[in-house]
Amino acid sequence: MTLDRQARLERLLARHRDAVLSEGPNGTSALHRKDQLLVAARHADRAHAAVERFTERRDDLLEVGVTRLHLRPGAGVEPLELLGQLRTHSDGPMAVSLNHLLRGEPNYDGGPYGLPKPCAPMPKPTAVDTSARRVFAGVIDTGIVSHPWFTGSDWFAQVSPDQLDPIPAEVDYELETQTGHGTFVAGTLLRQAPTAFLMIERALGDDGVGDELELLRALSRLRSRLSSSEETLDVLNLSLGGYTVDDEPSPLLAEALGRFGKQTVIVVAAGNSGSNRPFWPATLKSCVAVGALETDGARRAEFSNHGWWVDACSVGANVCGPFIDDGHEFFGFAEWSGTSFAAPRVAGAIAGFAASKHLSAVEAAESLLDTASRQCHPDFGVVVE
Incomplete structure (x- = not known):
């Protein structure tokens, strides 16, 4: 070690x-x-x-x-x-x-791979097709921070204090902190699906660590919100996960995800250990497990998990997205790597395609993940741009 x-x-x-x-x-x-x-x-x-x-x-x-x-x-x-x-x-x-x-990084030595680095500001995603339907996307993560990309939107107006990302006084990305992870994930999804109404829940602490019970609680809260609003969740993004001692899935987590119904596409990061060991909940058959490609979109990122259970892959290396504004290094944007950021690219692609084509999320996913008509990597799934 x-x-x-x-x-x-x-x-x-x-x-x-x-x-x-x-x-x-x-x-x-x-x-x-x-x-x-x-x-x-x-x-x-x-x-x-x-x-x-x-x-x-x-x-x-x-x-x-x-x-x-x-x-x-x-x-x-x-x-x-x-x-x-x-x-x-x-x-x-x-x-x-x-x-x-469970972690936003899959292991104590995982990721998001490497440290976030400052990058140049990026324009706020805007919808080109004004006729696109509204899609609903859940993001369960570290919570989010107020950001120019989010403020003024109807979905951010519904974000409660419990769904915000707590920023610690001292941020040490060298060892533990994942502050800004949820903000980065949410922004990455919005880049692909600008019309999405995001529903944020927090299951991870500022160090990116949570556990199965906290995820079960977040899933329960999200289902309650959906029931109250009578909305259907099109896509759920989970840029988190972990390993189990016996490499078997948790039946409790499988049941909780199944309660969203077949109309919800659940997209999960495949993990950053460079391994084919089953990573949960990504390995569940009900989930779309997403691995990370290098910036060229052609090669598997060295850190990315892989295996028969990985359904799709997208660029997850050196991704730029919205981040915290700490006033001295990060001014609202960063570059970061990990399957954590490949997953919302796929979730956003599904949500964006469903919105523009007026399809259900399931229909959009079936089209984008069609192995017969799309480029595929062995043990790495369908390539999603």
């Missing part, structure tokens, strides 16, 4: 004292909240009864449909062992997961 990777890991664990790095059965590792199991509410009583002797307390989170079981410290049992027992229980399998950490 390089010093940089070690420093990132140590700083993350120092800030998140309830986090632990565990090794799985295949020799792989993943970060998760220590001594926490997440269980679908419908299985909560059975799960609690099955592991009660190891349990310190339970939190029934009715608004999310999940129960969190806190295991007793020093209970003498591995959470992964309990996970396997509950998923294969003799009375019937249960939907249960460790509370894995």
Whole structure:
């Protein structure tokens, strides 16, 4: 492990004292909240009864449909062992997961690859086709900041304080901070789909770290907003994710994403570890997993994950977009690299095509991701410009 990777890991664990790095059965590792199991509410009583002797307390989170079981410290049992027992229980399998950490960068040594760098100001995206329909796009990330690209729009007027990106007093991109990540992602999507009405939710802290439960909460809030407005979400962008200890998907996250229905296209960053290891939730069949290309749009970026599960790819290296204005280095725009920024290019392309052609997002995605008529990379999916 390089010093940089070690420093990132140590700083993350120092800030998140309830986090632990565990090794799985295949020799792989993943970060998760220590001594926490997440269980679908419908299985909560059975799960609690099955592991009660190891349990310190339970939190029934009715608004999310999940129960969190806190295991007793020093209970003498591995959470992964309990996970396997509950998923294969003799009375019937249960939907249960460790509370894995998720990041705007996939790992403590991941990305967005490299540091953001200042770039020249860019013109605000404007719609050329005034007849284009309004599309609705969800962005769950670190939140956003007020930016000239956003202010004055009807969607930004609905952004609440809880959906803003908290800017820490000291910003150290060398080790942990991802302040501005959500702003960059939202702006990248808007460049492709200027008519989009963005619905922002925050699941990651200013260090770019969250966990499965926080993502489940953000998804629940977004569904509630959609229900209240009676709108249909065309596209959901998740420039975040992580690995699981056993390389298996979380059934809770799969169910939560499935509740948006087949009319919503869910686009997820494939991760920045240069690996073909399954990265979640991108690897879910219900999601469009997006890898990153170099600036020439022809070659896979070295940092980008790849594999049979990657559906699409777009430029993710040296992307320019809206950023924070810190008054001395960044004046509202930056250049950054990562699958985090390839994903909203694809999400925006789908939303923009749906808007201009008056198609559903699903129809637009089927057209743009048609492997028979589009350029494809082996283990890297369809090229989306």
